Amino acid sequence: MAEPVLARYEGLLIDMDGVVYLDSRPISDAIDFVREARERGKRVLFLTNNSRYTVKEYAARLRSMGLECDSECIFTSAVATADYIAENLSPRGRKAFVIGGDGLREELRRVGLELVEGEQAKWAELVVVGWDVELTYEKLKVGCLAIYRGAEFIGSNPDSSFPSPEGIWPGAGAIIACLEKATGRKATVVGKPNIFMMQLALARLGTAPDRTLMIGDRLETDVLGGWRAGMDTCLVLTGVTRREDLEGFEPRPDYVVESLKELL
Ligand SMILES: [Mg+2]
Known part of the structure; x- marks a missing residue:
């Protein structure tokens, strides 16, 4: 054989x-x-x-299925995005505006970014965009303003859709595309x-x-x-x-x- x-x-x-x-x-x-x-x-x-959930949540999910697994076994596009920023954009102490879920936010804090909201966010040095099921026009507006003012524009993953049990939902790629269209700038997209x-x-x-x-x-x-x-x-x-x-x-x-x- x-x-x-x-x-x-x-x-x-x-x-x-x-x-x-x-x-x-x-x-x-x-x-x-x-x-x-x-x-x-x-x-x-x-x-x-998927950058929505934290590495701990994924590790727990795999353990519940009978696989030995800790956070170190999991590599989400959120982890990859944070690692990319750590290697290329000297994140420590820089202000970032995030459109995305807890998984992305947690990883960005890990590499030293300060996550900002409201008026401050309009002047953020980085705009990081992932899948956000609580997306609002306000978030898109703030992201747009910061990108126009010169913020680094980073996307977690290019998936245009999310296959939910009820059908297709917009994915991170669709949210990134919206900001690309509005600003005329291309995001650096990290994920697969x-x-x-x-x-x-x-x-x-x-x-x-x-x-x-x-x-x-x-x-x-x-x-x-x-x-x-x-x-x-x-x-x-x-x-x-x-x-x-x-x-x-x-x-x-x-x-x-x-x-x-x-x-x-
Ligand atoms: Mg798959």
Whole structure:
């Protein structure tokens, strides 16, 4: 028998939604796969573009599904955005206006940004935009004013929509696009499939790209992002992508599986 696919890698970057769980129901093959991979000494980091929830909340969710996990195992686009700002924009003590949820706010405070509201926010040095289910015209207005006045304009992730159980909701990418349209400025967007999040995730994991496998359920974020960062990629068909969606998509994933157990 050929060597198992897993033997080629030291590290795994694993997208969560559609891979480990679907609408918060665990996918049991994925849970078994992660346990087994860890037993074989693989380093694992769980990824999501969703910046709404905190790393503690995600870690608790995975633990409730039977996976050992602490905050260090979780890499959201909020963590990536904060890491990106820490590396590139000397955040300590700078004032930031945030459109986004607790997950994003908590990470931005971690790297030393001071989060401001009201009149102060109109003069913020950074405007950071993620998914905000309490979005208002006032928030868009304040963000717009600060960006016009020269603030750094950072987006957590480019997802234009959020697939809710009732249908499609606007995602972070749609909110970012609104401010881009209003200001004529382009945001620096950190999350998948952009190279920033992929490289920061690799740095967290501590494995080389050619020894790391990116596993996800979306071609245009997980597979494209992994490929851009020089990783092999695995598309798992437990989430939003069907086999026929692969038709004509470049780059091709290195593996396409119905269940992650196939990698063992
Ligand atoms: Mg997914």
